[in-house]
Amino acid sequence: MKKTFYSNGKLLITGEYVVLDGAKAFALPTKFGQNLIVEESEGNVIHWKSYDSDKSVWFEDTIPFSSIVRKERFDDIKNIKNTLIEILHEAYLINSDFITAANGYTISTELTFPKLWGLGTSSTLINNIAQWLQIDAFKLLKRSFGGSGYDIACAQNNTPIVYQLINENPVVEIVQFNPDFKDKIFFVYLNKKQNSKAAIATYLSNRGNIEKSIPIINDITNKIIESTTASEFSLALQQHEIEMSAILEQVTAKETLFPDFDGVIKSLGAWGGDFVMSISKENPIEYFKDKGFQTVIPYSEMIL
Template sequence: MTETALKYYAHGKLLLTGEYLVLKGAKALALPLKLGQSMNVTSGKQQNRIKWEAFTPNSQWFSCEIQFPGFKIIESNDSKKAELLKKIFETIGKLNPEFPFERDFHIQTKLDFNPQWGLGSSSTLIANIASWTNVDAYQLNKLIFKGSGYDIACANADGPIFYRSREKPVPVNLSFPFEDHLFFIYSGTKKNTRHGIEHFLKTKGDISEGIRQIIEISENISRIKKLDEFQLVINEHEKIISGIIDEQSIQDKYFSDFNGVVKSLGAWGGDFFLAASSMNEAATKNYFKRKGLQTIFTWNELILND
């Protein structure tokens, strides 16, 4: 008979302000999501084994069996994911040498969203595993993915937060009267966040003024009550980041005829983006669907802001 399952849950994430510059100490406004990832852990009768099964909303997308000691991969249907999981467990073994890997564990995870969407399949995994193995999630995330940690902060948050590296996240009372005019659209492209981070960290030049401007925007945007003011601020944000990373904004590239403002969320070039428009919901969705983009969420459908 197996033991009662240990259950964990972590929220997905989106970064409204501060992409890239949060890695350099800028204050960012981060949004935990209503969608996330669950993890159930049971113990069996065997020893020195971790059996891993991962599910999306529609199917199983990864399975793996790892043997201890040495974290040897016995079998897997995806060698790249298995190697990453092995690396995570090896790192945990160093952070918490007392964790009983010699036991028999059966782990099942389930995402509430498509893992290609970039909403935090990795960060929710790290947060859940860290809770289970009693290690610091920020430290584990830094060692594995080298990210800023805002996504880890979102994983366990109850609502929007201000996030700054090496500081405790600060809850934000975010109340946009125009939230019915805010939409999150999947670009159709999965962005490799690690590559984006590595590329940005190699950027040379003084970005201190850009950091100052983004901090000011992050603080001001949380107090905005009018849609047109919100549009002006996120458009300015796009111009600042565009200048720093030397990339054309997503609106200039693809949506120059859109009646509203489009803003990248997180690493530019993929995953989700934000659209803010005075048009009604039907008209806004129809515009993007005509562009071939079918995955669209309203603010209320996606953002955890009770």
Template sequence: MQTFYSHGKLLLTAEYVVLDGAKALAVPTKFGQQLTVESIDKPQIIWTSLDHNNAIWFEDIFSLDEIKVGYLSRNPISDRLIQILKAIKQLNPDFLTCKTGFKITTILEFPKNWGLGTSSTLINNLAQWANVDPYQLLNLTFGGSGYDIACAQNNKAIVYQLTDNLPVINTLDFKLDFFENLYFIHLNKKQNSRDGIAHYKANKHDLANTIKAINAITSNVIKSETLEDLKNLIEQHETIISTITNQTKVKDTLFSDFNGSIKSLGAWGGDFILVASKTNPTDYFKAKGFNTILNYKDMVL
């Protein structure tokens, strides 16, 4: 039996504009996804996906012939898996050429609606198993900047940048003296990253100046010495992204009376927000119906 593991991800700066070459600060999470592969005698793949409670949330059986054809229309998840496996064969023609098959089990460590990278951790795990480039596999399947693949592979914070459409990754020891004042709050819904990217592409403008400003903010976030420094940077960042995407800031929409700074993470409108607060904000957010609240150190690797 072979076992593979990938970390989840959170994009702290440069959401959207990372696609156009901005420097992004991203962190791997303590929650990830495991994939195990066992050989079986039959020419098929028996697939089982377990959630964070160890309950089956998806299962199916694919013949190796189905993967070669690459079309099922059985259900969206099965079709997507067939697409991924067919893309792997495109990158590695020797993949699944034997007459025997495999039992594959995935185990998530976080709820699927958290948006920490159910897809990216799967892509990275499958790429490890099949010995293909995970960034190429991502491009053939889900798309995106690839920062999530970099987080899946690293145990430290990263600065991620696309240069000539190729990823440039620098790991760093991201240690702030006020991590206890930072929280991640889940907005009770998952945002579709592809929809968010499409909205960004339809509205983006003034990219050169935006990227320059975001790059400066990313550098200054890393060097933040006080909570007030970080709060100011968060607010600057939210204003810039709000302007370029023509979207309303999450604080203005949901938390206008909150005494602290709030930043959307990833595609705006769902998943987690980053909260910077002098005092513990748990009671405030729970009173508004947001009960998934994690301190920075409980979330980030």
């Protein structure tokens, strides 16, 4: 019998990095996500195949149950396989039934967004595995891939959220965000995938005394959610970029890539890659395409 599970992708609008230290993060689940299709089979192995959004296969391998139980590692060229085994091993430690009470599986994953977009290939996978095995996705993330967990919250919710770690526990608040000016908001892919794990590691080793910045970021996050005009929203986005630029000691995406843009650019998630968000009076699609950025998605086509 075939079972199918689905999780939403994500975009982190505020609180990037500092969400790890307890700041409020405003995040939006996307219309794009990932399916997990599970069928029972034989041989005490998992036949695994992962499809990109264009239906091409980007990963395929056979994983013995014994490799999952022992958390077996393969050569570095098998990094995807190693990561998958690590996730499945941690899932096995939480709920071993899928190994001990089964004979084998044929599993496929199907992204509905291009893998390089960075909308949550890992988080949607972890949440789908957690749904399949009926375990806590936040616990599985913490024990395997790591991170704040805001992406898991987006995977599980179909509305805008504020996410916060309080005493290291995830707290998710559903919020209203449906501004009149959303037709002025676009998401631009920067033509390169950012390694979230590496970016987080760099932040954690360099962040210094972050406590004083958290109330500032929380206040800006509240202003962004509560904005009733495009100018109010834009000003709060600018304030957030300035604050994060000082914390990270990095120049903003606008300074680096779009200094002549007549509007506001906000980095989303790990700085330097994946998507940025823009807001401007004029439709910016031609501006970004002239700069070599061909993937420009309106708010209404990106966000649930």
